Structure formats: structure tokens, C-alpha cells
Amino acid sequence: MHRHQNQEFKDTPHHGAYSNKISRTGAKMDTLEYEFEGEVWLWSGKKTDWWFITMPQDMSDHAQYFTKHAQRGFKSLKVNARIGSSEWQTSIFPSKARKSYLLPVKKAIRDAEGVEVGKTKKVKVTVLGL
Structure with missing residues (x-):
């Protein structure tokens, strides 16, 4: 369990695990990664359909807390993702x-x-980009 400013972040067996492999240079972390299982769902737009997997809320809260400096447009985060043997x-x-x-x-x-x-x-x- 991690505790930061009255927030608690836990490993939850039904969702997965996360880790900050911390090597600090100032406030910079080398790696922030999350492993979880999620259901694939479809969002239908006017021109195309989008397929998503939702990150568990506790992991999302954790990521948001530790990445405020790395957020991009729309508060997005650049990531490397892996499903099976495929990475992108x-x-x-x-x-x-x-x-x-x-x-x-x-x-x-x-x-x-x-x-x-x-x-x-x-x-x-x-x-990425931490």
C-alpha cells in the first residue's frame, strides 16, 4: 500500500498490480507500470468504432497522482501497452x-x-515521458 497526502493506493488481487520502480533524480521516476485484466468494450462513433479497455480506478488514481507533470492534451498520458506478445x-x-x-x-x-x-x-x- 502506498500512502500519499491522505490517499491510499493498494494492490487489489481482482484487478492486478502496479509498481513505481523508483530511481529518483529530483522528482522524476524512471518507470511507472500497471498490470491488470480488463474487459474489452466498444464505443461507436459517427465515422468509426473505438475499442477500449478501462484501467481499474485505483490504478488510474495512482497514475494521475504521480504523472501530473507528464500529462498531455486532454490530460492524456503517453504509454507503451502490451497485450499477449503484442506491444505498441x-x-x-x-x-x-x-x-x-x-x-x-x-x-x-x-x-x-x-x-x-x-x-x-x-x-x-x-x-512514458516521466
């Missing part, structure tokens, strides 16, 4: 409705890893 760089985006970060899963990854809506996938997300 993307951004995760905060969702007010879900109170968590959303990981978009592109078609090449869905095809390579057999990703289907409604199915659960194990994900590893490493925040």
Missing part, C-alpha cells in the same frame, strides 16, 4: 464517466491477439 505505443485518456483511464486498442493488436468485445484481456501499461 499509444495514449491513455481519462474518462469522467468511468473515473478511470481508457486504453484504446487498435485493429492490428485486436487481430494479432484475438481481442473480442466482452472478453477479458491481461494488459501491461508503462507510462
